[in-house]
Every structure is written in structure tokens, then in C-alpha cells.
Amino acid sequence: MTGVTGVTGVTGARWLTNTHVVDVLTGEVLRDRSVRIEDGLIAEIRAALPPGADAHDLGGRHLLPGLISCHTHLSVVFPFEDTREDESPALTAFRAAQRAEDALRAGITTLRCVHEQNRIDLVLRDAARRGWIRAPRIFGAGRALSTPHGHGEGADCAYATGADGFRRAALGELAAGADHLKIFINSGLAREGEDFEHAEMSDEEIAATVRAAHEHDAYVVAHSGESRAIRQALAQGVRSFEHAYALDDDTARLLADREAFVTPTLCVTNSADWMRENRFGEASIANAQNAIEPHRESFRRAVAAGVQLVNGTDIPPADLVEGVPAAVYEMFLMARGGLDNLRVLQSVSTTAAGLVRAADWLGRVAPGFTADLVAVDGDPVRDISAMGRLSFVMQGGRVVRDDFTVSTR
Ligand SMILES: [Zn+2]
Numbered sequence: 375m376t377g378v379t380g381v382t383g384v385t386g387a388r389w390l391t392n393t394h395v396v397d398v399l400t401g402e403v404l405r406d407r408s409v410r411i412e413d414g415l416i417a418e419i420r421a422a423l424p425p426g427a428d429a430h431d432l433g434g435r436h437l438l439p440g441l442i443s444c445h446t447h448l449s450v451v452f453p454f455e456d457t458r459e460d461e462s463p464a465l466t467a468f469r470a471a472q473r474a475e476d477a478l479r480a481g482i483t484t485l486r487c488v489h490e491q492n493r494i495d496l497v498l499r500d501a502a503r504r505g506w507i508r509a510p511r512i513f514g515a516g517r518a519l520s521t522p523h524g525h526g527e528g529a530d531c532a533y534a535t536g537a538d539g540f541r542r543a544a545l546g547e548l549a550a551g552a553d554h555l556k557i558f559i560n561s562g563l564a565r566e567g568e569d570f571e572h573a574e575m576s577d578e579e580i581a582a583t584v585r586a587a588h589e590h591d592a593y594v595v596a597h598s599g600e601s602r603a604i605r606q607a608l609a610q611g612v613r614s615f616e617h618a619y620a621l622d623d624d625t626a627r628l629l630a631d632r633e634a635f636v637t638p639t640l641c642v643t644n645s646a647d648w649m650r651e652n653r654f655g656e657a658s659i660a661n662a663q664n665a666i667e668p669h670r671e672s673f674r675r676a677v678a679a680g681v682q683l684v685n686g687t688d689i690p691p692a693d694l695v696e697g698v699p700a701a702v703y704e705m706f707l708m709a710r711g712g713l714d715n716l717r718v719l720q721s722v723s724t725t726a727a728g729l730v731r732a733a734d735w736l737g738r739v740a741p742g743f744t745a746d747l748v749a750v751d752g753d754p755v756r757d758i759s760a761m762g763r764l765s766f767v768m769q770g771g772r773v774v775r776d777d778f779t780v781s782t783r
Contacts, residue, residue, distance in 0.1 A: 445686025
């Protein structure tokens with residue numbers, strides 16, 4: 375798509391220069407490079423800038439693929455009790471669009487949404503494609519499918535019971551344009567008195583949802599708390615598991631063997647101050663605090679088993695937590711939890727691109743890939759804290775943000 379306002383449609387050639395290119399597959403850093411951007415794509419990476427080239431000087435910053443964050447809800451209301459299921463879609467859109475733009479400016483050039491009120495992810499995705507709003511590329515679930523009194527109750531989900539009910543609900547979201555389907559196989563942590571141990575769906579309900587997804591070349595994402603429900607859903611063909619607060623070694627190995635993905639959302643149990651700022655009740659905060667240890671242990675098991683791990687926050691990804699955007703804070707938590715820096719970087723680039731089935735065009739700084747790029751001060755392969763010094767964002771070949779533009783050579 376082309377057009378002056380189309381974020382994905384920048385035409386003509388331009389160079390980024392004076393930058394160190396990070397290869398997130400290998401961890402290799404190509405020093406002092408120039409990168410030619412053409413028609414929204416990375417066309418060429420070379421050492422010398424051709425004379426007279428139209429160049430944007432990155433001032434020696436490190437260049438990485440734009441961040442791909444895989445678990446959020448742009449429309450969410452805090453505290454959850456204030457959600458109104460009959461809210462006007464227009465109002466939902468204004469709230470979500472602001473968060474989407476904030477995410478893009480924070481360097482999140484691609485976002486996977488996993489339940490939105492009024493299917494607002496699908497609306498924003500289409501508005502962004504037309505160039506009407508600035509937003510990350512969105513892969514959306516529309517509304518999650520939930521049992522009537524399950525974890526999704528009160529959040530404007532598509533409510534269903536039985537295999538036929540889930541099939542109908544699944545086909546409804548797919549017809550509306552969902553890229554994937556979201557289900558809740560366990561309860562959660564969000565509400566007072568809730569725990570993540572309860573299974574919420576039968577084998578038949580999960581299987582019917584997976585079948586509907588596969589018929590439409592889509593896949594199923596499951597909100598999941600503990601190992602038993604994860605094994606149940608894995609057996610039915612679910613591919614993407616969220617949270618995994620209590621994962622045992624056997625289930626971690628099974629997830630790795632089946633090449634499934636886990637979005638650990640460590641932010642959820644490690645953001646007490648943010649929760650207080652957003653008016654969560656003390657009981658919800660205590661729920662999250664009580665899950666810190668099992669969550670941390672589960673993450674360690676997933677790392678040891680070699681599970682494919684992706685970045686996701688639940689929290690709106692540009693919201694500041696401990697002074698950095700939540701998506702960056704999640705990277706820091708992963709690194710503290712024992713994931714090496716390169717795999718942390720892959721969790722928000724190549725691995726995430728694999729999850730959203732875009733690994734051949736998103737998530738790397740390499741010729742032929744989409745020119746979704748960020749630049750940071752320092753080498754994050756050596757020191758992940760460099761991700762907290764992100765100051766340049768390009769999406770589809772268009773500069774979204776540069777905090778210190780330096781003159782061209
Ligand atoms: Zn969530």
C-alpha cells in the first residue's frame with residue numbers, strides 16, 4: 375500500500391547511517407553500517423554510505439528490529455470492575471488508539487492483541503492499514519471466547535458452552551477478521567478470590583475451537599495457569615500458551631517438543647506499584663504477589679527446557695513500569711529470570727515473528743525484511759539495559775520518532 379499517510383507505504387530510497395546493526399539471530403554486531411530503506415523494506419546493508427545519499431544519521435546507536443509484543447489488551451479498563459460491556463465502540467476505539475500510538479512510539483512496531491472489547495484490535499488494525507491512525511501492526515483475536523462464568527466474564531467476551539457453542543463463537547470472531555482465537559483454559563489472578571488452578575473448558579470445546587481455527591488458517595492462544603490444563607490443550611492442538619504461572623518440568627519439555635510458544639507475562643506478578651497506580655484492589659495485588667515464586671520457577675523451567683518464549687505484558691505495553699515501557703520491563707524480567715540476552719532479544723523479534731507467522735518478513739534487520747526498526751544507546755547483546763535507552767523508531771520505512779536527530783554527513 376502506498377500513500378503519504380500510510381505507515382506501511384513509504385516509497386523511495388533513504389539511508390540510515392552511522393549505526394551498528396544487531397543480528398538478533400546470531401548476536402553478531404555489524405559495526406559502522408549504512409542501511410538502505412526502499413519502499414518500506416530493508417534493501418541493503420553496507421559499510422560505506424554512497425556519496426550524495428539522502429541519509430538519517432543515527433549517531434552511533436545500535437539498530438535492532440522493531441519490537442514485537444505478543445500479549446496485550448489495548449481496550450482494557452482499570453480497575454476491571456469499571457468495564458461496561460455495553461460501552462460504545464467509538465469510546466473503546468479512542469481509549470485503545472491512544473495506547474496503540476503510545477506503544478508504537480515506545481518501539482513496539484508489531485502487537486498481538488489477545489482479547490479486545492468491541493473487537494477494537496481488528497478496527498485499529500484496519501484503520502492503521504489505511505493510514506488513518508498511527509499504531510503498531512496488529513495481529514488481533516477480536517473478542518476472546520469464554521464460558522459464561524469463566525475468567526472472561528464481564529469483559530465483553532464471546533460467551534459459549536459446549537463444542538457447538540465454541541465452534542459458533544470461533545467462527546464469529548474469524549468472520550469478523552480475527553487472526554487467531556483466544557480461549558481461557560484456566561481461571562486467573564485478576565480478581566479477588568480467583569485462583570489459576572481451575573480448568574474452564576472440556577476437551578471437546580477446545581478441540582472444536584482448534585478445528586475452526588485451522589479451517590481458517592488461524593491458531594489458538596490459551597490463557598493458561600497450570601500444567602494439567604496446558605497438557606490438555608496441547609493434546610487438542612493449541613499452539614500458544616499465556617502466563618503459565620505453575621509449569622512443571624514434564625509439561626515444559628512437552629511444550630518444547632511440540633514447538634509450542636509460551637508468553638510468560640512476568641509483568642503480571644512483578645508490577646505491584648503499577649497495579650496500585652491503576653486502582654487494583656489490595657486482594658488482586660496480593661494474588662499477584664503470592665504467585666511471584668511459582669511464576670519465577672515456572673519461567674526457569676521453561677528456559678531450561680528450551681521452550682520458545684515470547685514477549686508479552688498484559689499491561690498496556692507502553693505504560694511505564696519501574697521507569698521503562700512494560701515491554702522493555704518484561705525483557706529485563708526475562709533476563710533476571712535466567713534467559714540470556716540474545717534469547718531475550720529474540721523473544722521480542724524472531725521468535726515472536728514465528729508465533730505470528732511472519733518470520734520471513736518481520737523481526738530482523740536484514741535485506742528483504744520490513745523496515746520496522748528501533749535504535750538504542752549501547753549493545754543490548756552485551757547489556758540488556760540498553761533497551762531502556764531506546765530513542766529511534768521506524769515503521770514501514772517511516773521515521774516515527776527520533777529523540778536526537780543529528781545532522782547528516
Ligand atoms: Zn491478558
